[in-house]
Amino acid sequence: MIGQRETADGAHFAFTDRWGGVSAVPYEELNLGGAVGDDPAAVEANRALAAGALGLDPARVVWMNQVHGADAAAVDGPWDPASPIPSVDAVVTARRGLALAVLTADCTPVLLADPVAGVVAAVHAGRPGMVAGVVPAALRAMSALGAETSRIVARTGPAVCGRCYEVPAAMRAEVSAAEPAAHAETSWGTPAVDVTAGVHAQLTRLGVRDRGQSPVCTRESHDHFSYRRDRTTGRLAGYVWLD
DSSP states (O other), X not given: OEEEXXXXXXXXXXXXXXXXXXXXXXXXXXXXXXXXXXXXXXXXXXXXXXXXXXXXXXXXXXXXBOOSSOOEEEOSSOOOTTSOOXXXXXXXXXXXXXXXXXXXXXXXXXXXXXTTTTEEEEEEEOHHHHHHTHHHHHHHHHHHTTOOGGGOEEEEXXXXXXXXXXXXXXXXXXXXXXXXXXXXXXXXXXXXXXXXXXXXXHHHHTTOOEEEEOOOBXXXXXXXXXXXXXXXXXXXXXXXXXX
């Protein structure tokens, strides 16, 4: 259920795998995405199971309406249930005990924390968002709440790797012009993009020194959901919060 978990100076980072939930094929088992066609009751049950495994209150987890953009929102509690969830690809909070979540199925989930300032962020960095600058936007939002990049701990979770993310040559050229570190080639010799490499290059340039990266490629791992592999599939989640 929780494929990777880490605690650093009171900051908690966790990434799920696909097992231990109640969703049926093709979303088996622990689909946490509410907009992929799965039974909403199954998604709600899965979110409760994942939160319970992490010692979290599922009602105190902030999710996003992710749109592959570069907007970041600061929050101090869950969204108003009477209003639509805002369309953002990064959420930031200075509220300890409030968990932030990001959904992925090949995109790069980015979890950020400044334990000294008490500020955390969850970021959805797909190819368009990485190019648009969603990671720098999240860091700016954290800085506005008192975080310092030199203190920030960054962890990226399971994502499609550069050896597997095939794209047209023109798209690779466009991405590489914006972020040269994302230039890649597939294991079979065609143009590719490495979004996670691009994210880590951006973090490095912006002064984030403590960075960690999951070794899991979602397309290669059948323990993880992959949109590029399966198309109709579930979503993994990354969670970050502070004690």
